[in-house]
Amino acid sequence: xxxxxxxxxxxxxxxxDWVASLVDWERRYASDEERMRLAITLSRENVVxxxxxxxxxxxxxxETGKLxxxxxxxxxxxxxxxxxxxxxxxxxxxxxxxxxxxxxDTGPAHELxxxxxxxxxxxxxxxxxxxxRVVCGAHRDDxxxxxxxxxxxxxxxxxxxxxxxxxxxxxxxxAEANAVLELYRSGEGIIYNG
Amino acid sequence: xxxxxxxxxxxxxxxxDWVASLVDWERRYASDEERMRLAITLSRENVVxxxxxxxxxxxxxxETGKLxxxxxxxxxxxxxxxxxxxxxxxxxxxxxxxxxxxxxDTGPAHELxxxxxxxxxxxxxxxxxxxxRVVCGAHRDDxxxxxxxxxxxxxxxxxxxxxxxxxxxxxxxxAEANAVLELYRSGEGIIYNG
Numbered sequence: 001x002x003x004x005x006x007x008x009x010x011x012x013x014x015x016x017d018w019v020a021s022l023v024d025w026e027r028r029y030a031s032d033e034e035r036m037r038l039a040i041t042l043s044r045e046n047v048v049x050x051x052x053x054x055x056x057x058x059x060x061x062x063e064t065g066k067l068x069x070x071x072x073x074x075x076x077x078x079x080x081x082x083x084x085x086x087x088x089x090x091x092x093x094x095x096x097x098x099x100x101x102x103x104x105d106t107g108p109a110h111e112l113x114x115x116x117x118x119x120x121x122x123x124x125x126x127x128x129x130x131x132x133r134v135v136c137g138a139h140r141d142d143x144x145x146x147x148x149x150x151x152x153x154x155x156x157x158x159x160x161x162x163x164x165x166x167x168x169x170x171x172x173x174x175a176e177a178n179a180v181l182e183l184y185r186s187g188e189g190i191i192y193n194g
Numbered sequence: 195x196x197x198x199x200x201x202x203x204x205x206x207x208x209x210x211d212w213v214a215s216l217v218d219w220e221r222r223y224a225s226d227e228e229r230m231r232l233a234i235t236l237s238r239e240n241v242v243x244x245x246x247x248x249x250x251x252x253x254x255x256x257e258t259g260k261l262x263x264x265x266x267x268x269x270x271x272x273x274x275x276x277x278x279x280x281x282x283x284x285x286x287x288x289x290x291x292x293x294x295x296x297x298x299d300t301g302p303a304h305e306l307x308x309x310x311x312x313x314x315x316x317x318x319x320x321x322x323x324x325x326x327r328v329v330c331g332a333h334r335d336d337x338x339x340x341x342x343x344x345x346x347x348x349x350x351x352x353x354x355x356x357x358x359x360x361x362x363x364x365x366x367x368x369a370e371a372n373a374v375l376e377l378y379r380s381g382e383g384i385i386y387n388g
Contacts, residue, residue, distance in 0.1 A: 020202060080284075121319045123345075
């Protein structure tokens with residue numbers, strides 16, 4: 001983790017090992033439900049393998065359903081409060097594309113699929129990421145019941161993104177997504193920043 | 195950047211080289227103004243060295259003025275939309291402490307000093323970071339004049355953090371901080387996500 005001197009660390013962000021065997025990168029994910037099922041699978045696996053909180057996300061090409069990147073909550077594993085599932089997915093997608101935005105005039109449009117509605121940080125990052133669409137599973141009230149905070153997110157926050165051309169879809173496979181939150185609670189996982 | 199196969203990148207986040215010679219890690223930064231001057235120096239150096247946008251930040255121990263980490267906008271340099279100056283500072287501080295939060299019952303309290311008011315993403319991350327205080331230089335209207343968007347930040351957003359015990363101080367050395375924004379504009383730096 002540390003380079004040159006103790007004051008100047010290098011941050012390394014990597015997936016947990018199970019991603020390599022779990023994720024099918026060649027498949028085309030046709031529908032919102034198929035894409036959400038991957039995000040939920042990631043959230044569940046993160047809990048079962050004890051590598052993080054119950055949140056998974058993925059970035060797809062909207063038209064083709066090609067998978068660009070996945071993400072899973074990595075806050076505790078990597079000692080980094082910013083590594084919510086959505087943030088990991090954005091970073092990994094941009095690393096693959098070699099660009100700081102997923103928006104381009106000529107290339108494919110991208111979307112974020114997330115097992116739970118984004119917190120304030122992730123909603124802000126969604127705007128900077130260049131995705132054109134956000135598909136959400138569990139409702140933020142579902143997360144709040146676990147004492148996971150969402151931060152300063154208001155109805156105007158979603159409207160702000162929508163006014164800038166980002167479509168937001170709520171409640172896709174909400175019950176399945178919520179079941180992973182309940183699984184996490186029953187396993188007494190760490191509720192950080194509760 | 196890439197490991198094992200193209201689908202699974204590793205993210206590496208490092209400071210630009212000039213940080214090693216610019217930052218005095220042993221000094222104690224006594225006042226808000228001294229701390230802000232460091233954040234502004236980082237923002238200016240980032241523009242002059244052409245390593246990123248005109249935004250700098252630092253994390254201090256509130257009581258002692260000990261410098262824990264610095265950050266500077268690294269979005270374009272590292273192809274990562276999440277790497278605003280504040281985010282880099284949070285990540286680096288947590289890497290140094292080996293913990294996902296800067297808050298502890300027994301250790302020192304920490305504060306974020308940032309050359310410009312945080313955007314929606316950074317404000318959300320501020321809540322998760324564990325800092326107890328935020329000191330801001332330039333106003334977000336100053337950034338907006340450069341067409342830097344701040345995202346869905348409302349008066350309630352700041353109130354939300356304040357209600358959770360985070361003090362927010364505005365306008366410290368605002369003119370000096372704003373001068374760096376103007377320097378960036380005059381140099382025709384990239385206004386990404388404009």
